Amino acid sequence: xxxxxxxxxxxxxxxxxxxxxxxxxxxxxxxxxxxxxxxxxxxxxxxxxxxxxxxxxxxxxxxxxxxxxxxxxxxxxxxxxxxxxxxxxxxxxxxxxxxxxxxxxxxxxxxxxxxxxxxxxxxxxxxxxxxxxxxxxxxxxxxxxxxxxxxxxxxxxxxxxxxxxxxxxxxxxxxxxxxxxxxxxxxxxxxxxxxxxxxxxxxxxxxxxxxxxxxxxxxxxxxxxxx
Numbered sequence: 001x002x003x004x005x006x007x008x009x010x011x012x013x014x015x016x017x018x019x020x021x022x023x024x025x026x027x028x029x030x031x032x033x034x035x036x037x038x039x040x041x042x043x044x045x046x047x048x049x050x051x052x053x054x055x056x057x058x059x060x061x062x063x064x065x066x067x068x069x070x071x072x073x074x075x076x077x078x079x080x081x082x083x084x085x086x087x088x089x090x091x092x093x094x095x096x097x098x099x100x101x102x103x104x105x106x107x108x109x110x111x112x113x114x115x116x117x118x119x120x121x122x123x124x125x126x127x128x129x130x131x132x133x134x135x136x137x138x139x140x141x142x143x144x145x146x147x148x149x150x151x152x153x154x155x156x157x158x159x160x161x162x163x164x165x166x167x168x169x170x171x172x173x174x175x176x177x178x179x180x181x182x183x184x185x186x187x188x189x190x191x192x193x194x195x196x197x198x199x200x201x202x203x204x205x206x207x208x209x210x211x212x213x214x215x216x217x218x219x220x221x222x223x224x225x226x227x
Contacts, residue, residue, distance in 0.1 A: 002025070002026050002117065003045050003046050004021060005050070006021065006030045006050045007055070007060065008079070013102075014032060015030075020210065021110075023207075023209065023210045024110050024220065034055055034057045034060075035057055037063065047075060047120065051078055064095045077098045077112060080099075080100075081101065081102050107210075127141030127142065127221075127222065128223060129223045129224075131160050131223070133153060134227055138199070141205075143204075151191065155191060157225055158172055158175045159172075159217055160224075160225050164220060165218065166215050168216040169188060169215070173188065196209065
């Protein structure tokens, strides 16, 4: 699992990003200001930094320049409200590998980080997650099997049948035998959260499912479904 440090001063957004990036398979260290960054950042541990620029105790662009001078191999992605073309040019010229405005969809953020990960030569965990439908169990790579309920197995079957594809909420709900129009969407969100928690508690691995806002869910690792 790749270690990533996130610098974002807005508490709600910081939590949302940390949870999203965790769901994408990163081990996230989230900090709120420059002081917290300097206290937490470990060059040997953190391979990617996601950095906001408008901070309560300084300018994130100065941090980007310092990090780039210290470590040419560090992956740096600026994620900021400063979205004009001159701002972007300044950020990329100042040492950032990528520069995204905060209006960017989170799925684009995830895709950009994957591109940066490939550029850094970091492995993207090719090991396969296996779902066995008969015994209703999930086999995470290198870990013991996790027993599943019928509903859990059904949801995973739909998601793992086509890895990397966003599966709509409607398709998942219909696979459960429910009427989409009458179904309480919070039930599906709760089930996904429970599955994530169950997997991480059993194996220490994050379940590779991320949320496509207002669309559905995506299983983003290699997967195989067996009878």
